[in-house]
Amino acid sequence: EDKVVQSPLSLVVHEGDTVTLNCSYEVTNFRSLLWYKQEKKAPTFLFMLTSSGIEKKSGRLSSILDKKELFSILNITATQTGDSAIYLCAVNKGAQKLVFGQGTRLTINP
Amino acid sequence: SQTIHQWPATLVQPVGSPLSLECTVEGTSNPNLYWYRQAAGRGLQLLFYSVGIGQISSEVPQNLSASRPQDRQFILSSKKLLLSDSGFYLCAWDRGTDTQYFGPGTRLTVL
Numbered sequence: 429e430d431k432v433v434q435s436p437l438s439l440v441v442h443e444g445d446t447v448t449l450n451c452s453y454e455v456t457n458f459r460s461l462l463w464y465k466q467e468k469k470a471p472t473f474l475f476m477l478t479s480s481g482i483e484k485k486s487g488r489l490s491s492i493l494d495k496k497e498l499f500s501i502l503n504i505t506a507t508q509t510g511d512s513a514i515y516l517c518a519v520n521k522g523a524q525k526l527v528f529g530q531g532t533r534l535t536i537n538p
Numbered sequence: 539s540q541t542i543h544q545w546p547a548t549l550v551q552p553v554g555s556p557l558s559l560e561c562t563v564e565g566t567s568n569p570n571l572y573w574y575r576q577a578a579g580r581g582l583q584l585l586f587y588s589v590g591i592g593q594i595s596s597e598v599p600q601n602l603s604a605s606r607p608q609d610r611q612f613i614l615s616s617k618k619l620l621l622s623d624s625g626f627y628l629c630a631w632d633r634g635t636d637t638q639y640f641g642p643g644t645r646l647t648v649l
Contacts, residue, residue, distance in 0.1 A: 432581075460636040470628065470640040471582075478636075516581060520636040524570055524589065528581035 430455045434517050434529035442537050445507050449532045451517030452499040461493055461500050464516040466531070471516055474502070504534075512536045540565035544629050544641040551648055557602075557616040559644050561629030564610065569631040571612040572638060573604055576626040588612060624648045 432453045441447055451461070460478045464471035475484045477493035477500060484491050488507075493500045504511055517529040541564045551557060563569050570589050574582040584597045586604035594604050601620050605613045612629060626645050630638040 434581075462637060464640075469642045473637055473639065476637055518582075524572070524587045524595075524632075526582075526584065526638060528583075530581045 430519075430521065430527045432517055432519050432527050432529040434515075434532050436532060437530060438533045438535075440535045440537060441507060443507060443509060445536075446503065446505045447507060447534065449502040449504075449515050449517075449534070450499065451501070451529055453517075453519045453527075453529075454498060455519045455521050455527055457521045457523075458495070459520045459522050462518045462520065462526070463491055463500070463502050464518065466514040466516055467512075474515075507536045509536050509538055540631070540639070542629060542631055542639060542641040544627075544644055546644060547642065548645045549647070551619050551646065553621055553648055554618050557614070557619050557623070557646070559614040559627055559629075559646075561612040561614075561641055562610055563631045566610070566631070566633060568609060569633055571606060572630040572632075573612065573614050574628045574630065576628060576643075578625075582628065586614070619648045621648050 435450045460476050462476050463474040465474055475491045480495040488505045491502045512535050514531040514533050516531045518526045520526055543562050572587045573585040576582050588594050588606040591606055602616050624647050626643050628643045629641040632638045
């Protein structure tokens with residue numbers, strides 16, 4: 429059975445800290461891995477990763493994929509209160525199928 | 539640019555009542571369309587997807603059904619709601635690429 433597991437499920441840090449969110453997967457027919465940020469409503473797209481070892485970066489956020497060990501990490505440096513959200517990891521296995529993890533609820537305290 | 543709409547934003551319905559949630563996409567043609575449900579504290583579960591008008595694939599056997607009467611319209615329905623149908627319903631679209639884009643969601647509470 430396809431499985432995407434995120435850890436930790438919940439994380440509380442202080443503003444300015446650096447956080448690392450983890451996503452491991454066991455999925456047949458892997459095509460890509462996606463990260464989304466969900467605040468109150470719609471998940472918004474952050475990154476899509478297809479190749480191992482190539483870091484994707486956007487401002488203070490970065491992500492990397494390891495296809496040998498079947499995991500990805502999402503790093504956020506110099507966190508701000510606006511980074512508080514649920515971060516979702518999903519694996520695209522083709523044929524219109526995204527398999528989502530449970531999400532990591534990140535809380536940034538001022 | 540593309541925009542995805544969902545309505546209503548929130549809904550409170552009694553057990554046994556019918557349901558109709560609507561999703562429309564603007565600014566693209568022939569999108570793939572998806573319905574997901576997100577239970578509290580959990581990830582997204584794919585319910586239905588559609589690659590074209592009248593074409594619906596169901597992922598999870600349940601009390602719900604979906605229809606796609608027009609190219610950019612996707613409807614989620616139920617004839618009789620159950621308590622377990624409560625949740626946050628998200629519609630999403632893509633154009634055959636790996637990235638799906640989500641609508642604002644409908645929060646459904648069944649009492």
